[in-house]
Amino acid sequence: MTYGFETLAIHAGQEPDPRTGAVIPPIFQTSTYAQDAVGAPRLGYEYSRSGNPTRDSLQECLAALEGGQVGLAFASGLAAEDALLRTVCAPGDHVVIPDDAYGGTYRLFARVAQRWGLDFTPAKVSDPDAVRAAVVPGRTKIVWVETPTNPLLGIADLAALAAVAHNAGALLAVDNTFASPYLQQPIAFGADVVVHSTTKYIGGHSDVVGGALVTASTDLGEELRYHQNAMGAVNGPFDAWLTLRGIKTLGVRMDRHCDNAERIADYLSRHAKVAQVIYPGLPDHPGHEVAAKQMRRFGGMISFRAVGGAEHAVEICNRARLFVLAESLGGVESLIEHPGQMTHASVAGSPLEVPADLVRLSVGIETADDLLADLEQALG
Structure with missing residues (x-):
C-alpha cells in the first residue's frame, strides 16, 4: 500500500516496540550488544557506531520521505557531506559547486578537501549551461547543487542538471535542507543522492545537530554505509530519537x-x-x-x-x-x-x-x- 507523506513521517521505520508495545521507538542508549555466540550477534547489532536500532529507525524514515533506497544519518550535515566526498571522489577529481553555496560547504571544499587534492569550480546552478561549462571532462565526479541556495535562494532545475551530470559521467548530489523532503524530493527529478542538515527543518526545534544522506541506488547507499562506519561520524541514539520526533510534525x-x-x-x-x-x-x-x-x-x-x-x-x-x-x-x-x-x-x-x-x-x-x-x- 502506498502512503502519503504525513503518514510515512509518523510510521516509516517506527513500528511499535515488539517486546513492550511502546508506540514510540525506544532510545537504545547503548554502545555495545551481547552476542549469542562468537560471530553470532543478535539482529546484526555488534557496536553502536556500526548499527543502532534508534538510528536505523531514523534512517529508514528518511529514505521513505525522500523516495530513496538507503538513508544514512550522521553527526552533522557537514559530516554527511564529507562522507559523500570521500566515498565518491579521490585526489585529482573535480566537483562543481554552487556559486552561492552555504559557507560551511565552501569551507569544506576550500580549506579541507582541496588540501586533500580535490578540485572544485563554483558555477551558477540556476543556469544549466553554466554548470555544463564548469564540468571538467573525465574528472568531474559530482555536480553539487543546493536548491534553494543559501542564502540567495537560487533555484536549480533538477531534471536539467541531472542530465548535465549524467552526460558527464558524474553524480547529481542535491542539498535539500532549505526545502525539506515535504516540499521537494530531488530523487524524483534524477538526483543520485540527497544531502540534509537534519538540524534544520527535519529536526525542526533547534535542539539537535545532525545530517543525512539518502541515495537513489542501493549500491551507492551500501558504499556510503561502509564509509559511515569506517569514518565514524554517526549521530547518537538520543539525537536520532529527537530527530525522529521532529519528523513527525514536518x-x-x-x-x-x-x-x-x-x-x-x-x-x-x-x-x-x-x-x-x-x-x-x-x-x-x-x-x-x-x-x-x-x-x-x-x-x-x-x-x-x-x-x-x-x-x-x-x-x-x-x-x-x-x-x-x-x-x-x-x-x-x-x-x-x-x-x-x-x-x-x-x-x-x-x-x-x-x-x-x-x-x-x-x-x-x-x-x-x-x-x-x-x-x-x-x-x-
Whole structure:
C-alpha cells in the first residue's frame, strides 16, 4: 500500500516496540550488544557506531520521505557531506559547486578537501549551461547543487542538471535542507543522492545537530554505509530519537512556515526600506516557474537587501526582537541574521562572497501578525 507523506513521517521505520508495545521507538542508549555466540550477534547489532536500532529507525524514515533506497544519518550535515566526498571522489577529481553555496560547504571544499587534492569550480546552478561549462571532462565526479541556495535562494532545475551530470559521467548530489523532503524530493527529478542538515527543518526545534544522506541506488547507499562506519561520524541514539520526533510534525510545520513566509515576503516587497526581496514564491523571482514545477510550496526562507547598505542591514538584525538574532534555520522560532558577518563569513573575499546589505530570515511558525510587527519596528 502506498502512503502519503504525513503518514510515512509518523510510521516509516517506527513500528511499535515488539517486546513492550511502546508506540514510540525506544532510545537504545547503548554502545555495545551481547552476542549469542562468537560471530553470532543478535539482529546484526555488534557496536553502536556500526548499527543502532534508534538510528536505523531514523534512517529508514528518511529514505521513505525522500523516495530513496538507503538513508544514512550522521553527526552533522557537514559530516554527511564529507562522507559523500570521500566515498565518491579521490585526489585529482573535480566537483562543481554552487556559486552561492552555504559557507560551511565552501569551507569544506576550500580549506579541507582541496588540501586533500580535490578540485572544485563554483558555477551558477540556476543556469544549466553554466554548470555544463564548469564540468571538467573525465574528472568531474559530482555536480553539487543546493536548491534553494543559501542564502540567495537560487533555484536549480533538477531534471536539467541531472542530465548535465549524467552526460558527464558524474553524480547529481542535491542539498535539500532549505526545502525539506515535504516540499521537494530531488530523487524524483534524477538526483543520485540527497544531502540534509537534519538540524534544520527535519529536526525542526533547534535542539539537535545532525545530517543525512539518502541515495537513489542501493549500491551507492551500501558504499556510503561502509564509509559511515569506517569514518565514524554517526549521530547518537538520543539525537536520532529527537530527530525522529521532529519528523513527525514536518508536514504541518512546513505548511505554517510557508504560510508565514508568503505574508512576510509580500509585506517586505512593498516596504520603502527594502531594496529587493528574494523569495521563490514571488512571481518576479527568476526561478519562480522552476520552483513551482518541482516544489510543493516555496519554503520558509527569505532574504532581502536593505536600503542604506550594510549598516542598515546590521541595524535591522540588531533591532529585531521576536526574530532571534542567531545562526542556523528551520526551527519553529523565527531567526534573523546578517550572512556576510555570520553564516557566510568564511566566503568573504572569495567568488562566493555575499552582498553586505543582505539580511536572511528563517520564518518560524509564530503568529504572522506578531512577526510582521517585529519587522516593522526593526526596519525603522
